[in-house]
Amino acid sequence: xxxxxxxxxxxxxxxxxxxxxxxxxxxxxxxxxxxxxxxxxxxxxxxxxxxxxxxxxxxxxxxxxxxxxxxxxxxxxxxxxxxxxxxxxxxxxxxxxxxxxxxxxxxxxxxxxxxxxxxxxxxxxxxxxxxxxxxxxxxxxxxxxxxxxxxxxxxxxxxxxxxxxxxxxxxxxxxxxxxxxxxxxxxxxxxxxxxxxxxxxxxxxxxxxxxxxxxxxxxxxxxxxxxxxxxxxxxxxxxxxxxxxxxxxxxxxxxxxxxxxxxxxxxxxxxxxxxxxxxxxxxxxxxxxxxxxxxxxxxxxxxxxxxxxxxxxxxxxxxxxxxxxxxxxxxxxxxxxxxxxxxxxxxxxxxxxxxxxxxxxxxxxxxxxxxxxxxxxxxxxxxxxxxxxxxxxxxxxxxxxx
Amino acid sequence: xxxxxxxxxxxxxxxxxxxxxxxxxxxxxxxxxxxxxxxxxxxxxxxxxxxxxxxxxxxxxxxxxxxxxxxxxxxxxxxxxxxxxxxxxxxxxxxxxxxxxxxxxxxxxxxxxxxxxxxxxxxxxxxxxxxxxxxxxxxxxxxxxxxxxxxxxxxxxxxxxxxxxxxxxxxxxxxxxxxxxxxxxxxxxxxxxxxxxxxxxxxxxxxxxxxxxxxxxxxxxxxxxxxxxxxxxxxxxxxxxxxxxxxxxxxxxxxxxxxxxxxxxxxxxx
Numbered sequence: 092x093x094x095x096x097x098x099x100x101x102x103x104x105x106x107x108x109x110x111x112x113x114x115x116x117x118x119x120x121x122x123x124x125x126x127x128x129x130x131x132x133x134x135x136x137x138x139x140x141x142x143x144x145x146x147x148x149x150x151x152x153x154x155x156x157x158x159x160x161x162x163x164x165x166x167x168x169x170x171x172x173x174x175x176x177x178x179x180x181x182x183x184x185x186x187x188x189x190x191x192x193x194x195x196x197x198x199x200x201x202x203x204x205x206x207x208x209x210x211x212x213x214x215x216x217x218x219x220x221x222x223x224x225x226x227x228x229x230x231x232x233x234x235x236x237x238x239x240x241x242x243x244x245x246x247x248x249x250x251x252x253x254x255x256x257x258x259x260x261x262x263x264x265x266x267x268x269x270x271x272x273x274x275x276x277x278x279x280x281x282x283x284x285x286x287x288x289x290x291x292x293x294x295x296x297x298x299x300x301x302x303x304x305x306x307x308x309x310x311x312x313x314x315x316x317x318x319x320x321x322x323x324x325x326x327x328x329x330x331x332x333x334x335x336x337x338x339x340x341x342x343x344x345x346x347x348x349x350x351x352x353x354x355x356x357x358x359x360x361x362x363x364x365x366x367x368x369x370x371x372x373x374x375x376x377x378x379x380x381x382x383x384x385x386x387x388x389x390x391x392x393x394x395x396x397x398x399x400x401x402x403x404x405x406x407x408x409x410x411x412x413x414x415x416x417x418x419x420x421x422x423x424x425x426x427x428x429x430x431x432x433x434x435x436x437x438x439x440x441x442x443x444x445x446x447x448x449x450x451x452x453x454x455x456x457x458x459x460x461x462x463x464x465x466x467x468x469x470x471x472x473x474x475x476x477x478x479x480x481x482x483x484x485x486x487x488x489x490x491x492x493x
Numbered sequence: 494x495x496x497x498x499x500x501x502x503x504x505x506x507x508x509x510x511x512x513x514x515x516x517x518x519x520x521x522x523x524x525x526x527x528x529x530x531x532x533x534x535x536x537x538x539x540x541x542x543x544x545x546x547x548x549x550x551x552x553x554x555x556x557x558x559x560x561x562x563x564x565x566x567x568x569x570x571x572x573x574x575x576x577x578x579x580x581x582x583x584x585x586x587x588x589x590x591x592x593x594x595x596x597x598x599x600x601x602x603x604x605x606x607x608x609x610x611x612x613x614x615x616x617x618x619x620x621x622x623x624x625x626x627x628x629x630x631x632x633x634x635x636x637x638x639x640x641x642x643x644x645x646x647x648x649x650x651x652x653x654x655x656x657x658x659x660x661x662x663x664x665x666x667x668x669x670x671x672x673x674x675x676x677x678x679x680x681x682x683x684x685x686x687x688x689x690x691x692x693x694x695x696x697x698x699x700x701x702x703x704x705x706x707x708x709x710x711x712x713x714x715x716x717x718x719x720x721x722x723x724x725x726x727x728x729x730x731x732x733x734x735x736x737x738x739x740x741x742x743x744x745x746x747x748x749x750x751x752x753x754x755x756x757x758x759x760x761x762x763x
Contacts, residue, residue: 109597109625112626113647113650113674115651115652119653256550256551272553274674276674370601371601385573
């Protein structure tokens with residue numbers, strides 16, 4: 092496979108640059124800065140040091156023996172991105188882009204956030220580098236993720252509530268783009284997923300590709316062979332693409348992206364772009380999009396704010412069409428059940444996003460005896476405690492023992 | 494090839510000479526039935542060209558006033574096909590140039606070929622897609638050219654000379670210069686970025702140059718009209734629609750605002 096994207100940011104027919112003309116110049120500037128940083132030993136050394144000594148890399152690859160036994164099939168390994176500083180994989184990309192913003196002399200950072208994990212990671216990096224930080228967050232997501240809102244504020248960030256549209260991630264990105272269009276000279280937009288206009292999907296993927304590189308090395312060391320299947324949740328798809336990339340050339344490794352099936356198959360009740368969407372353009376990129384017959388972007392639903400978005404990252408669209416990765420979806424309830432199972436059998440409470448990947452792996456595990464699975468556990472569940480409480484009320488009784 | 498009404502308009506105004514008043518309204522706001530009357534009112538008030546906005550759910554280049562206009566139009570059931578019907582309705586009474594103004598996704602969904610065909614049949618003269626960069630525009634340009642429709646692209650204060658040349662190369666009818674970095678919306682004064690951008694663009698093209706974003710008073714029109722071939726006003730009209738959505742006086746108020754703004758169109762003769 093030739094390396095993608097092409098010079099214009101295309102993954103086959105997907106990706107590209109669909110933005111107002113005002114943003115073309117800063118995108119070109121960012122691309123230039125990134126291409127230089129990619130080959131700059133000093134930049135790479137500083138990033139590597141921060142990833143190791145600040146963020147806590149490499150993360151463990153944990154053999155979940157009790158979970159494997161409980162399902163009686165595949166041996167399940169868990170890549171512990173949840174153990175990273177700030178609680179999710181998002182910090183990998185934020186450190187990279189934070190360093191890049193410093194190289195470009197941008198002192199003001201804006202970001203969008205859904206679940207709040209990217210917002211927290213951005214606020215953290217801005218505190219570390221002494222940069223001004225503004226995070227756009229949908230009103231509905233602020234309600235769902237109160238703890239993360241407070242964490243961002245504690246870190247010195249300004250959290251701006253977005254009350255337009257569906258009041259979730261989509262609208263937060265729109266508002267961040269409007270800010271960027273307005274303050275383009277002073278500001279770097281620290282986009283948090285493998286979405287948006289070129290070079291973001293490529294750059295965000297590259298900053299997260301350390302996940303897959305470590306996993307590949309770790310599993311070869313321990314098992315002397317590659318896994319049969321790898322599972323990762325896909326909202327924009329940054330943790331998944333970071334995990335998948337090191338394995339793209341390994342044709343025997345099945346790559347499975349798990350989208351949010353929400354409450355059902357009807358448009359507006361889920362965020363399963365591959366089964367319910369069609370190619371379209373949103374926020375700068377061409378990819379699979381949940382939309383109505385007139386090309387209006389559809390509302391989405393997921394219990395996990397981080398997967399609740401209408402467009403999938405363009406490289407995933409390409410991997411889907413080329414059949415190099417497969418995509419499926421898991422409902423809110425299945426994700427909740429998987430989270431409880433993982434908590435009870437392994438003592439690990441996953442983020443609701445990551446619980447989707449766990450659910451799909453557990454569904455397939457019993458029929459996969461002799462196989463080896465890896466789940467990318469992209470984040471931890473602390474931020475979701477309120478939602479777990481709302482949905483697992485029986486555990487909140489004074490005298491519960493279930 | 495037959496010249497579009499847009500090309501003929503700027504040729505005529507160049508002979509007068511005076512700049513064009515270009516009015517943007519979101520089609521279907523407050524209702525699809527209201528739009529032809531509002532366009533007629535704009536024309537009576539002195540607008541020379543109409544940008545018919547097709548509402549989109551995620552208008553990233555627009556400020557709050559036009560965002561709310563888009564929401565009202567969508568709520569009133571406005572689709573791209575509705576806007577084409579509205580254009581056909583306007584064409585029954587008027588020869589005013591019409592430019593379809595929207596985002597990429599509704600157009601992709603409708604299909605480039607079907608849209609070009611339907612646009613010509615409805616009396617549309619050209620299109621402007623806010624989030625379509627010239628880099629991605631090849632298939633679109635090809636289809637629009639073959640249908641005889643103008644393709645207007647945006648140039649911005651951040652555009653390099655290389656980009657200005659690309660924008661000029663792909664534009665027909667006129668070039669739309671974004672007066673400042675930012676989203677659409679009214680501002681107290683005309684941006685300092687406008688004049689240098691007009692000068693830079695003049696250096697690379699003979700096409701008429703229209704300036705928009707942040708222009709809302711006759712004084713603004715006068716200032717921009719002195720340096721450009723066209724002046725675009727959008728949010729100021731959308732605000733009048735918002736404030737008078739249910740009033741029978743809405744067309745009269747739109748006409749009055751157009752007339753007030755047109756008073757800023759100075760003849761360029763000494």
